[in-house]
Amino acid sequence: MKAIALFSGGLDSTLAMKLIIDQGIEVLAVNISTGFGSTKDRLEHMKSMCEQVGAELKIVDIQNEYLQDVLFDPKHGYGKNFNPCIDCHAKMFAVAKRIMKDEGASFLISGEVMGQRPMSQNKDALQTVLDESNCDGLLLRPLSAKMLTPTIAEQNGWVNRDKLEGIVGRSRDRQLELVQEIGLENFESPGGGCLLTDENFAKKMLDIVKYDTFEVRDIPLMKYGRHLRISEQAKLVVGRNKEENGHLQMIDNEKYYHIRTLGIAGPHAMLTKTATPQDKEMATKIILTYCKTSPDQLYTLAYDGVEVQGSPFISREEIKPYSIL
Ligand code: SF4
Structure with missing residues (x-):
């Protein structure tokens, strides 16, 4: 059993991968580059996170596609600045689904936490992203899974839902507990990174x-x-x-x-x-x-x-x- 993870290099996506890897599932961490990531070179950091949780890393460049399809006319508008987060997430999931098929993987995971960011991660926005990317049922969000409708991976018993998390909101307490349990080192604090915000x-x-x-x-x-x-x-x-x-x-x-x-x-x-x-x-x-x-x-x-x-x-x-x- 193999899953494709949308991997930002941040703490949440790293923890999401770890929760799935711990269930005996191979995870390919896919980092999608829109061109607007941080100015710092984060490759070494991403490699370190993947090594620590046991995932393979793949970088995918979608800059052209992103400018053509997402950045200038986002169907769901912009956040506070030039960040078209809902459309951007939907694009990333659509790309991840393509990779899932190519890699012969069975489902997708992401580190999104319900209610963590007001615009892009409320329940409606999470659902919109699934609808737009035709990923409904395929995408498992391990950090908030217990608060969301069971996905195909849970329904088919590939993943034990009881071992997933039910995190909601902006507090990072549970994530930091998981960091301690895993012994994860040099993780990045959340937020930042995307220049569009x-x-x-x-x-x-x-x-x-x-x-x-x-x-x-x-x-x-x-x-x-x-x-x-x-x-x-x-x-x-x-x-x-x-x-x-x-x-x-x-x-x-x-x-x-x-x-x-x-x-x-x-x-x-x-x-x-x-x-x-x-x-x-x-x-x-x-x-x-x-x-x-x-x-x-x-x-x-x-x-x-x-x-x-x-x-x-x-x-x-x-x-x-x-x-x-
Ligand atoms: S913060 Fe940037 S990378 Fe993340 S969803 Fe929004 S626009 Fe996309």
């Missing part, structure tokens, strides 16, 4: 959606730097520190110039290639204002290697009207 990230998304066509290749750029809107056709991103500069330098996106300072220390920046000469002039001023510069001197920047000269603003206050965040 972040208020500032949502501002950047709303801006790019208003002025541009958002594509998978634009996702990395959304994660780093100060974002500034210079005009309808010109968006500027300026690294805030050495780490962000490093990330921006690595981005391969033909829609943008890579800009660096010449002869002075400065941030790495990127500007949409649709920018007009006036936009470029403004971008140059803004970038130079983030450097140790003087407004009465000329400095040189390289836009994809092409040199452009300019001077900074007198103060960063003058940049504020352009700042998305």
Whole structure:
């Protein structure tokens, strides 16, 4: 008997897998990447969680599918920010069901806890997700199972329902008891992770959606730097520190110039290639204002290697009207 687990790397999905593995069932932990996960590399962490509970890990990239089917027109709307949680969950279950068939597995599990998150995990939302993904009966939620209708795995006796949990609500007490019982180490505290739930990230998304066509290749750029809107056709991103500069330098996106300072220390920046000469002039001023510069001197920047000269603003206050965040 084999089950497919939707695995976020967080505590709840790890515990859900453990409850099923303890019943002698093989579990394949499937981590579905929408492209909007945390900026930290969580691969090592996910591997460690899977090793500790005895599950195999598989990462599945659905970025294209996610942009096309979920992110911009979610049937069930957004949460507080740019997070289409119900549609997102439904998509993940639909993907997991595909994998279940390919892998010859018999059912699905997830770490959702009823009532833990107001929008996406109340009883109606949990049911909506099942209906939308055609997973009704197939998906077992081990942490809340005793409070939910028995699923196929329980009805067929593959899983002993008595050994599952009946957790409801936001308290983490029972989860922490389970952590102690299992001896799980270095688990992550819940929440966080998904950038779509972040208020500032949502501002950047709303801006790019208003002025541009958002594509998978634009996702990395959304994660780093100060974002500034210079005009309808010109968006500027300026690294805030050495780490962000490093990330921006690595981005391969033909829609943008890579800009660096010449002869002075400065941030790495990127500007949409649709920018007009006036936009470029403004971008140059803004970038130079983030450097140790003087407004009465000329400095040189390289836009994809092409040199452009300019001077900074007198103060960063003058940049504020352009700042998305
Ligand atoms: S928090 Fe992010 S990843 Fe999780 S369901 Fe919502 S949109 Fe999807």
